[in-house]
Amino acid sequence: MDQLPHLVTHLYSAIPSLRLPSPLIPFTPNWDGATRVEMLVKRDDAIHPIISGNKWRKLKYALRNLPLCTQSIVSFGGGHSNHLHALGFVCRQLSTPFHAIVRGNYLGNETPMLKDLALWGSHIHYVDKKTYQQRHSKDYLAQLARTYPKSVIIPEGGSQADALKGIGEMVEEVAVPFDRIMVPVASGATLAGIALALDSTKQALGIAVLKGEGYLESLVTQFIPSSLNHWQIDHRFHCGGYAKQSAALATFCDAFNQQMPFCIEPVYSGKVFFALKQLLAAKAFHEGERIVIVHTGGLQGARRA
Template sequence: MNQEVQIQFPNSISVTIKRDDLLHPVVSGNKFRKLKYNLLQAKCENKKTLLTFGGAFSNHIAAVAYAAQENGFQSIGIIRGDELRDKIENNPTLQFAQECGMQFEFVSREVYRLKKETSFLTSIQKHFGDFYLVPEGGTNPQAVKGCEEILTPEDSKFDYICCAVGTGGTISGIINSTLPHQKVMGFPALKGDFLQDEIRIFVQNENWELNTKYHFGGYGKVNEELIHFINQFYQDTKIPLDPVYTGKMVYGVFDLIQKNYFPAYSNILLIHTGGLQGIYGMNVKLKNKNLPILTVDV
């Protein structure tokens, strides 16, 4: 299931939200897109196990665990933070992944940084045996291929295509499938401007930019202003936004509209990339800090 919701602004600016979060009840949005061809490749290589990496509240970990179970694979998650080993019952994401059959290997943050090193991957293979490697966040050529299917011929009417950015796979696929008159705007969830080179690995077009001003302090960081925006947006539209990715992107676009960044009569498409399972984990963190929680219904 997929649908689009349109919102009108002053200066005849039109914003449409593509509800890619409705693609699948669990493996939604860009996770569905990224895993589509990775699952086919794993089957083609006769792999029986998927292995991947992620943090405590990772949408990717939850999606891989479910997709593996649904498609007849075993799954292994290398989890950042060895202190989480005894806290699974307090973590809705890890609980869900474990219920889907995922086996965990908890490692320190120092060890986790080695995840792309050949020696580290070799040691994991010796420990777990043969597996199909799905990178952290799922970004690889197969993932980009899947994300190239986000836009359809009907989307040619849009001037701007906006999406949240994590590892760069989703925006790369979108860039590859745009038309010459379209501009792609990415809103990184991580602090810093290091993703430019990652994206250029997969794209040739130059019709894109990253706006790094709406990360709210960095990955997984929020404040009361963002929480209020997401809650108010849900009241107004009945569309739930996650606080790590899409919520920040929508906030950023609305703020840029108010600041007259977009020309009059602009037709803007926002990609809702899912990630709503992360709301449960975020609310746990917010309650522990005595902060307002997200009241969206997922």
């Protein structure tokens, strides 16, 4: 296959409908405690209909920095992965072969996301849980590199050093003073990029969307200096684990989507706003605080078809 310099030179022309900077809108729900603070939502879900939220921000520099000899891209995720969905679409737009290493076997029971990948010409490889757990192993990554020569392997969720600059640009787009910024946490790079971009007068609050106290912190600290201490993760609102939801969360998301000017889903954004409502009622924020809530997109993950 020919070399692919167009991956850099035509990255934006291949995806002309990106909406950047993403909107920053006032958020004024009729919730207990909401009048004590001021809230704004950073609508990264509005960046693009498919490459929405933090996925574009995390992929932007990884794609711009691809070696010119790149012949394919390889990455990892589950059957509902927003990361694989976004990356598969980008690879299709760039005419670049994409190999998706998917946890679990969905043959005959493909999710909407997997159907999209197939439609876009992605190569889907189902692996069992034991194999998937090796996704950070040097030996396994070397094996993939031999299987797919001249490929670039992007970590699960796009979480790598290149992602931090793109996330930092999101913080720079918030052109008003604020005290605290809230974001869901799964693979850690988004919270890490935010923490790096903030000055020490501002706080970053991550809402864990999966079980992993200590583990999630380790994912963040692999990217940032130990001296940074203006961030934390609240582990009380994962509702049972990744992609799991309690009856209370499901009811909350349904009501939210009927009443608010934008939609959420129960995997990422739903848990952030679910946490926000309870923290407001508990007076967990200082009176008069200005809080930015990052909507990281991912609505496709809640699709039924």
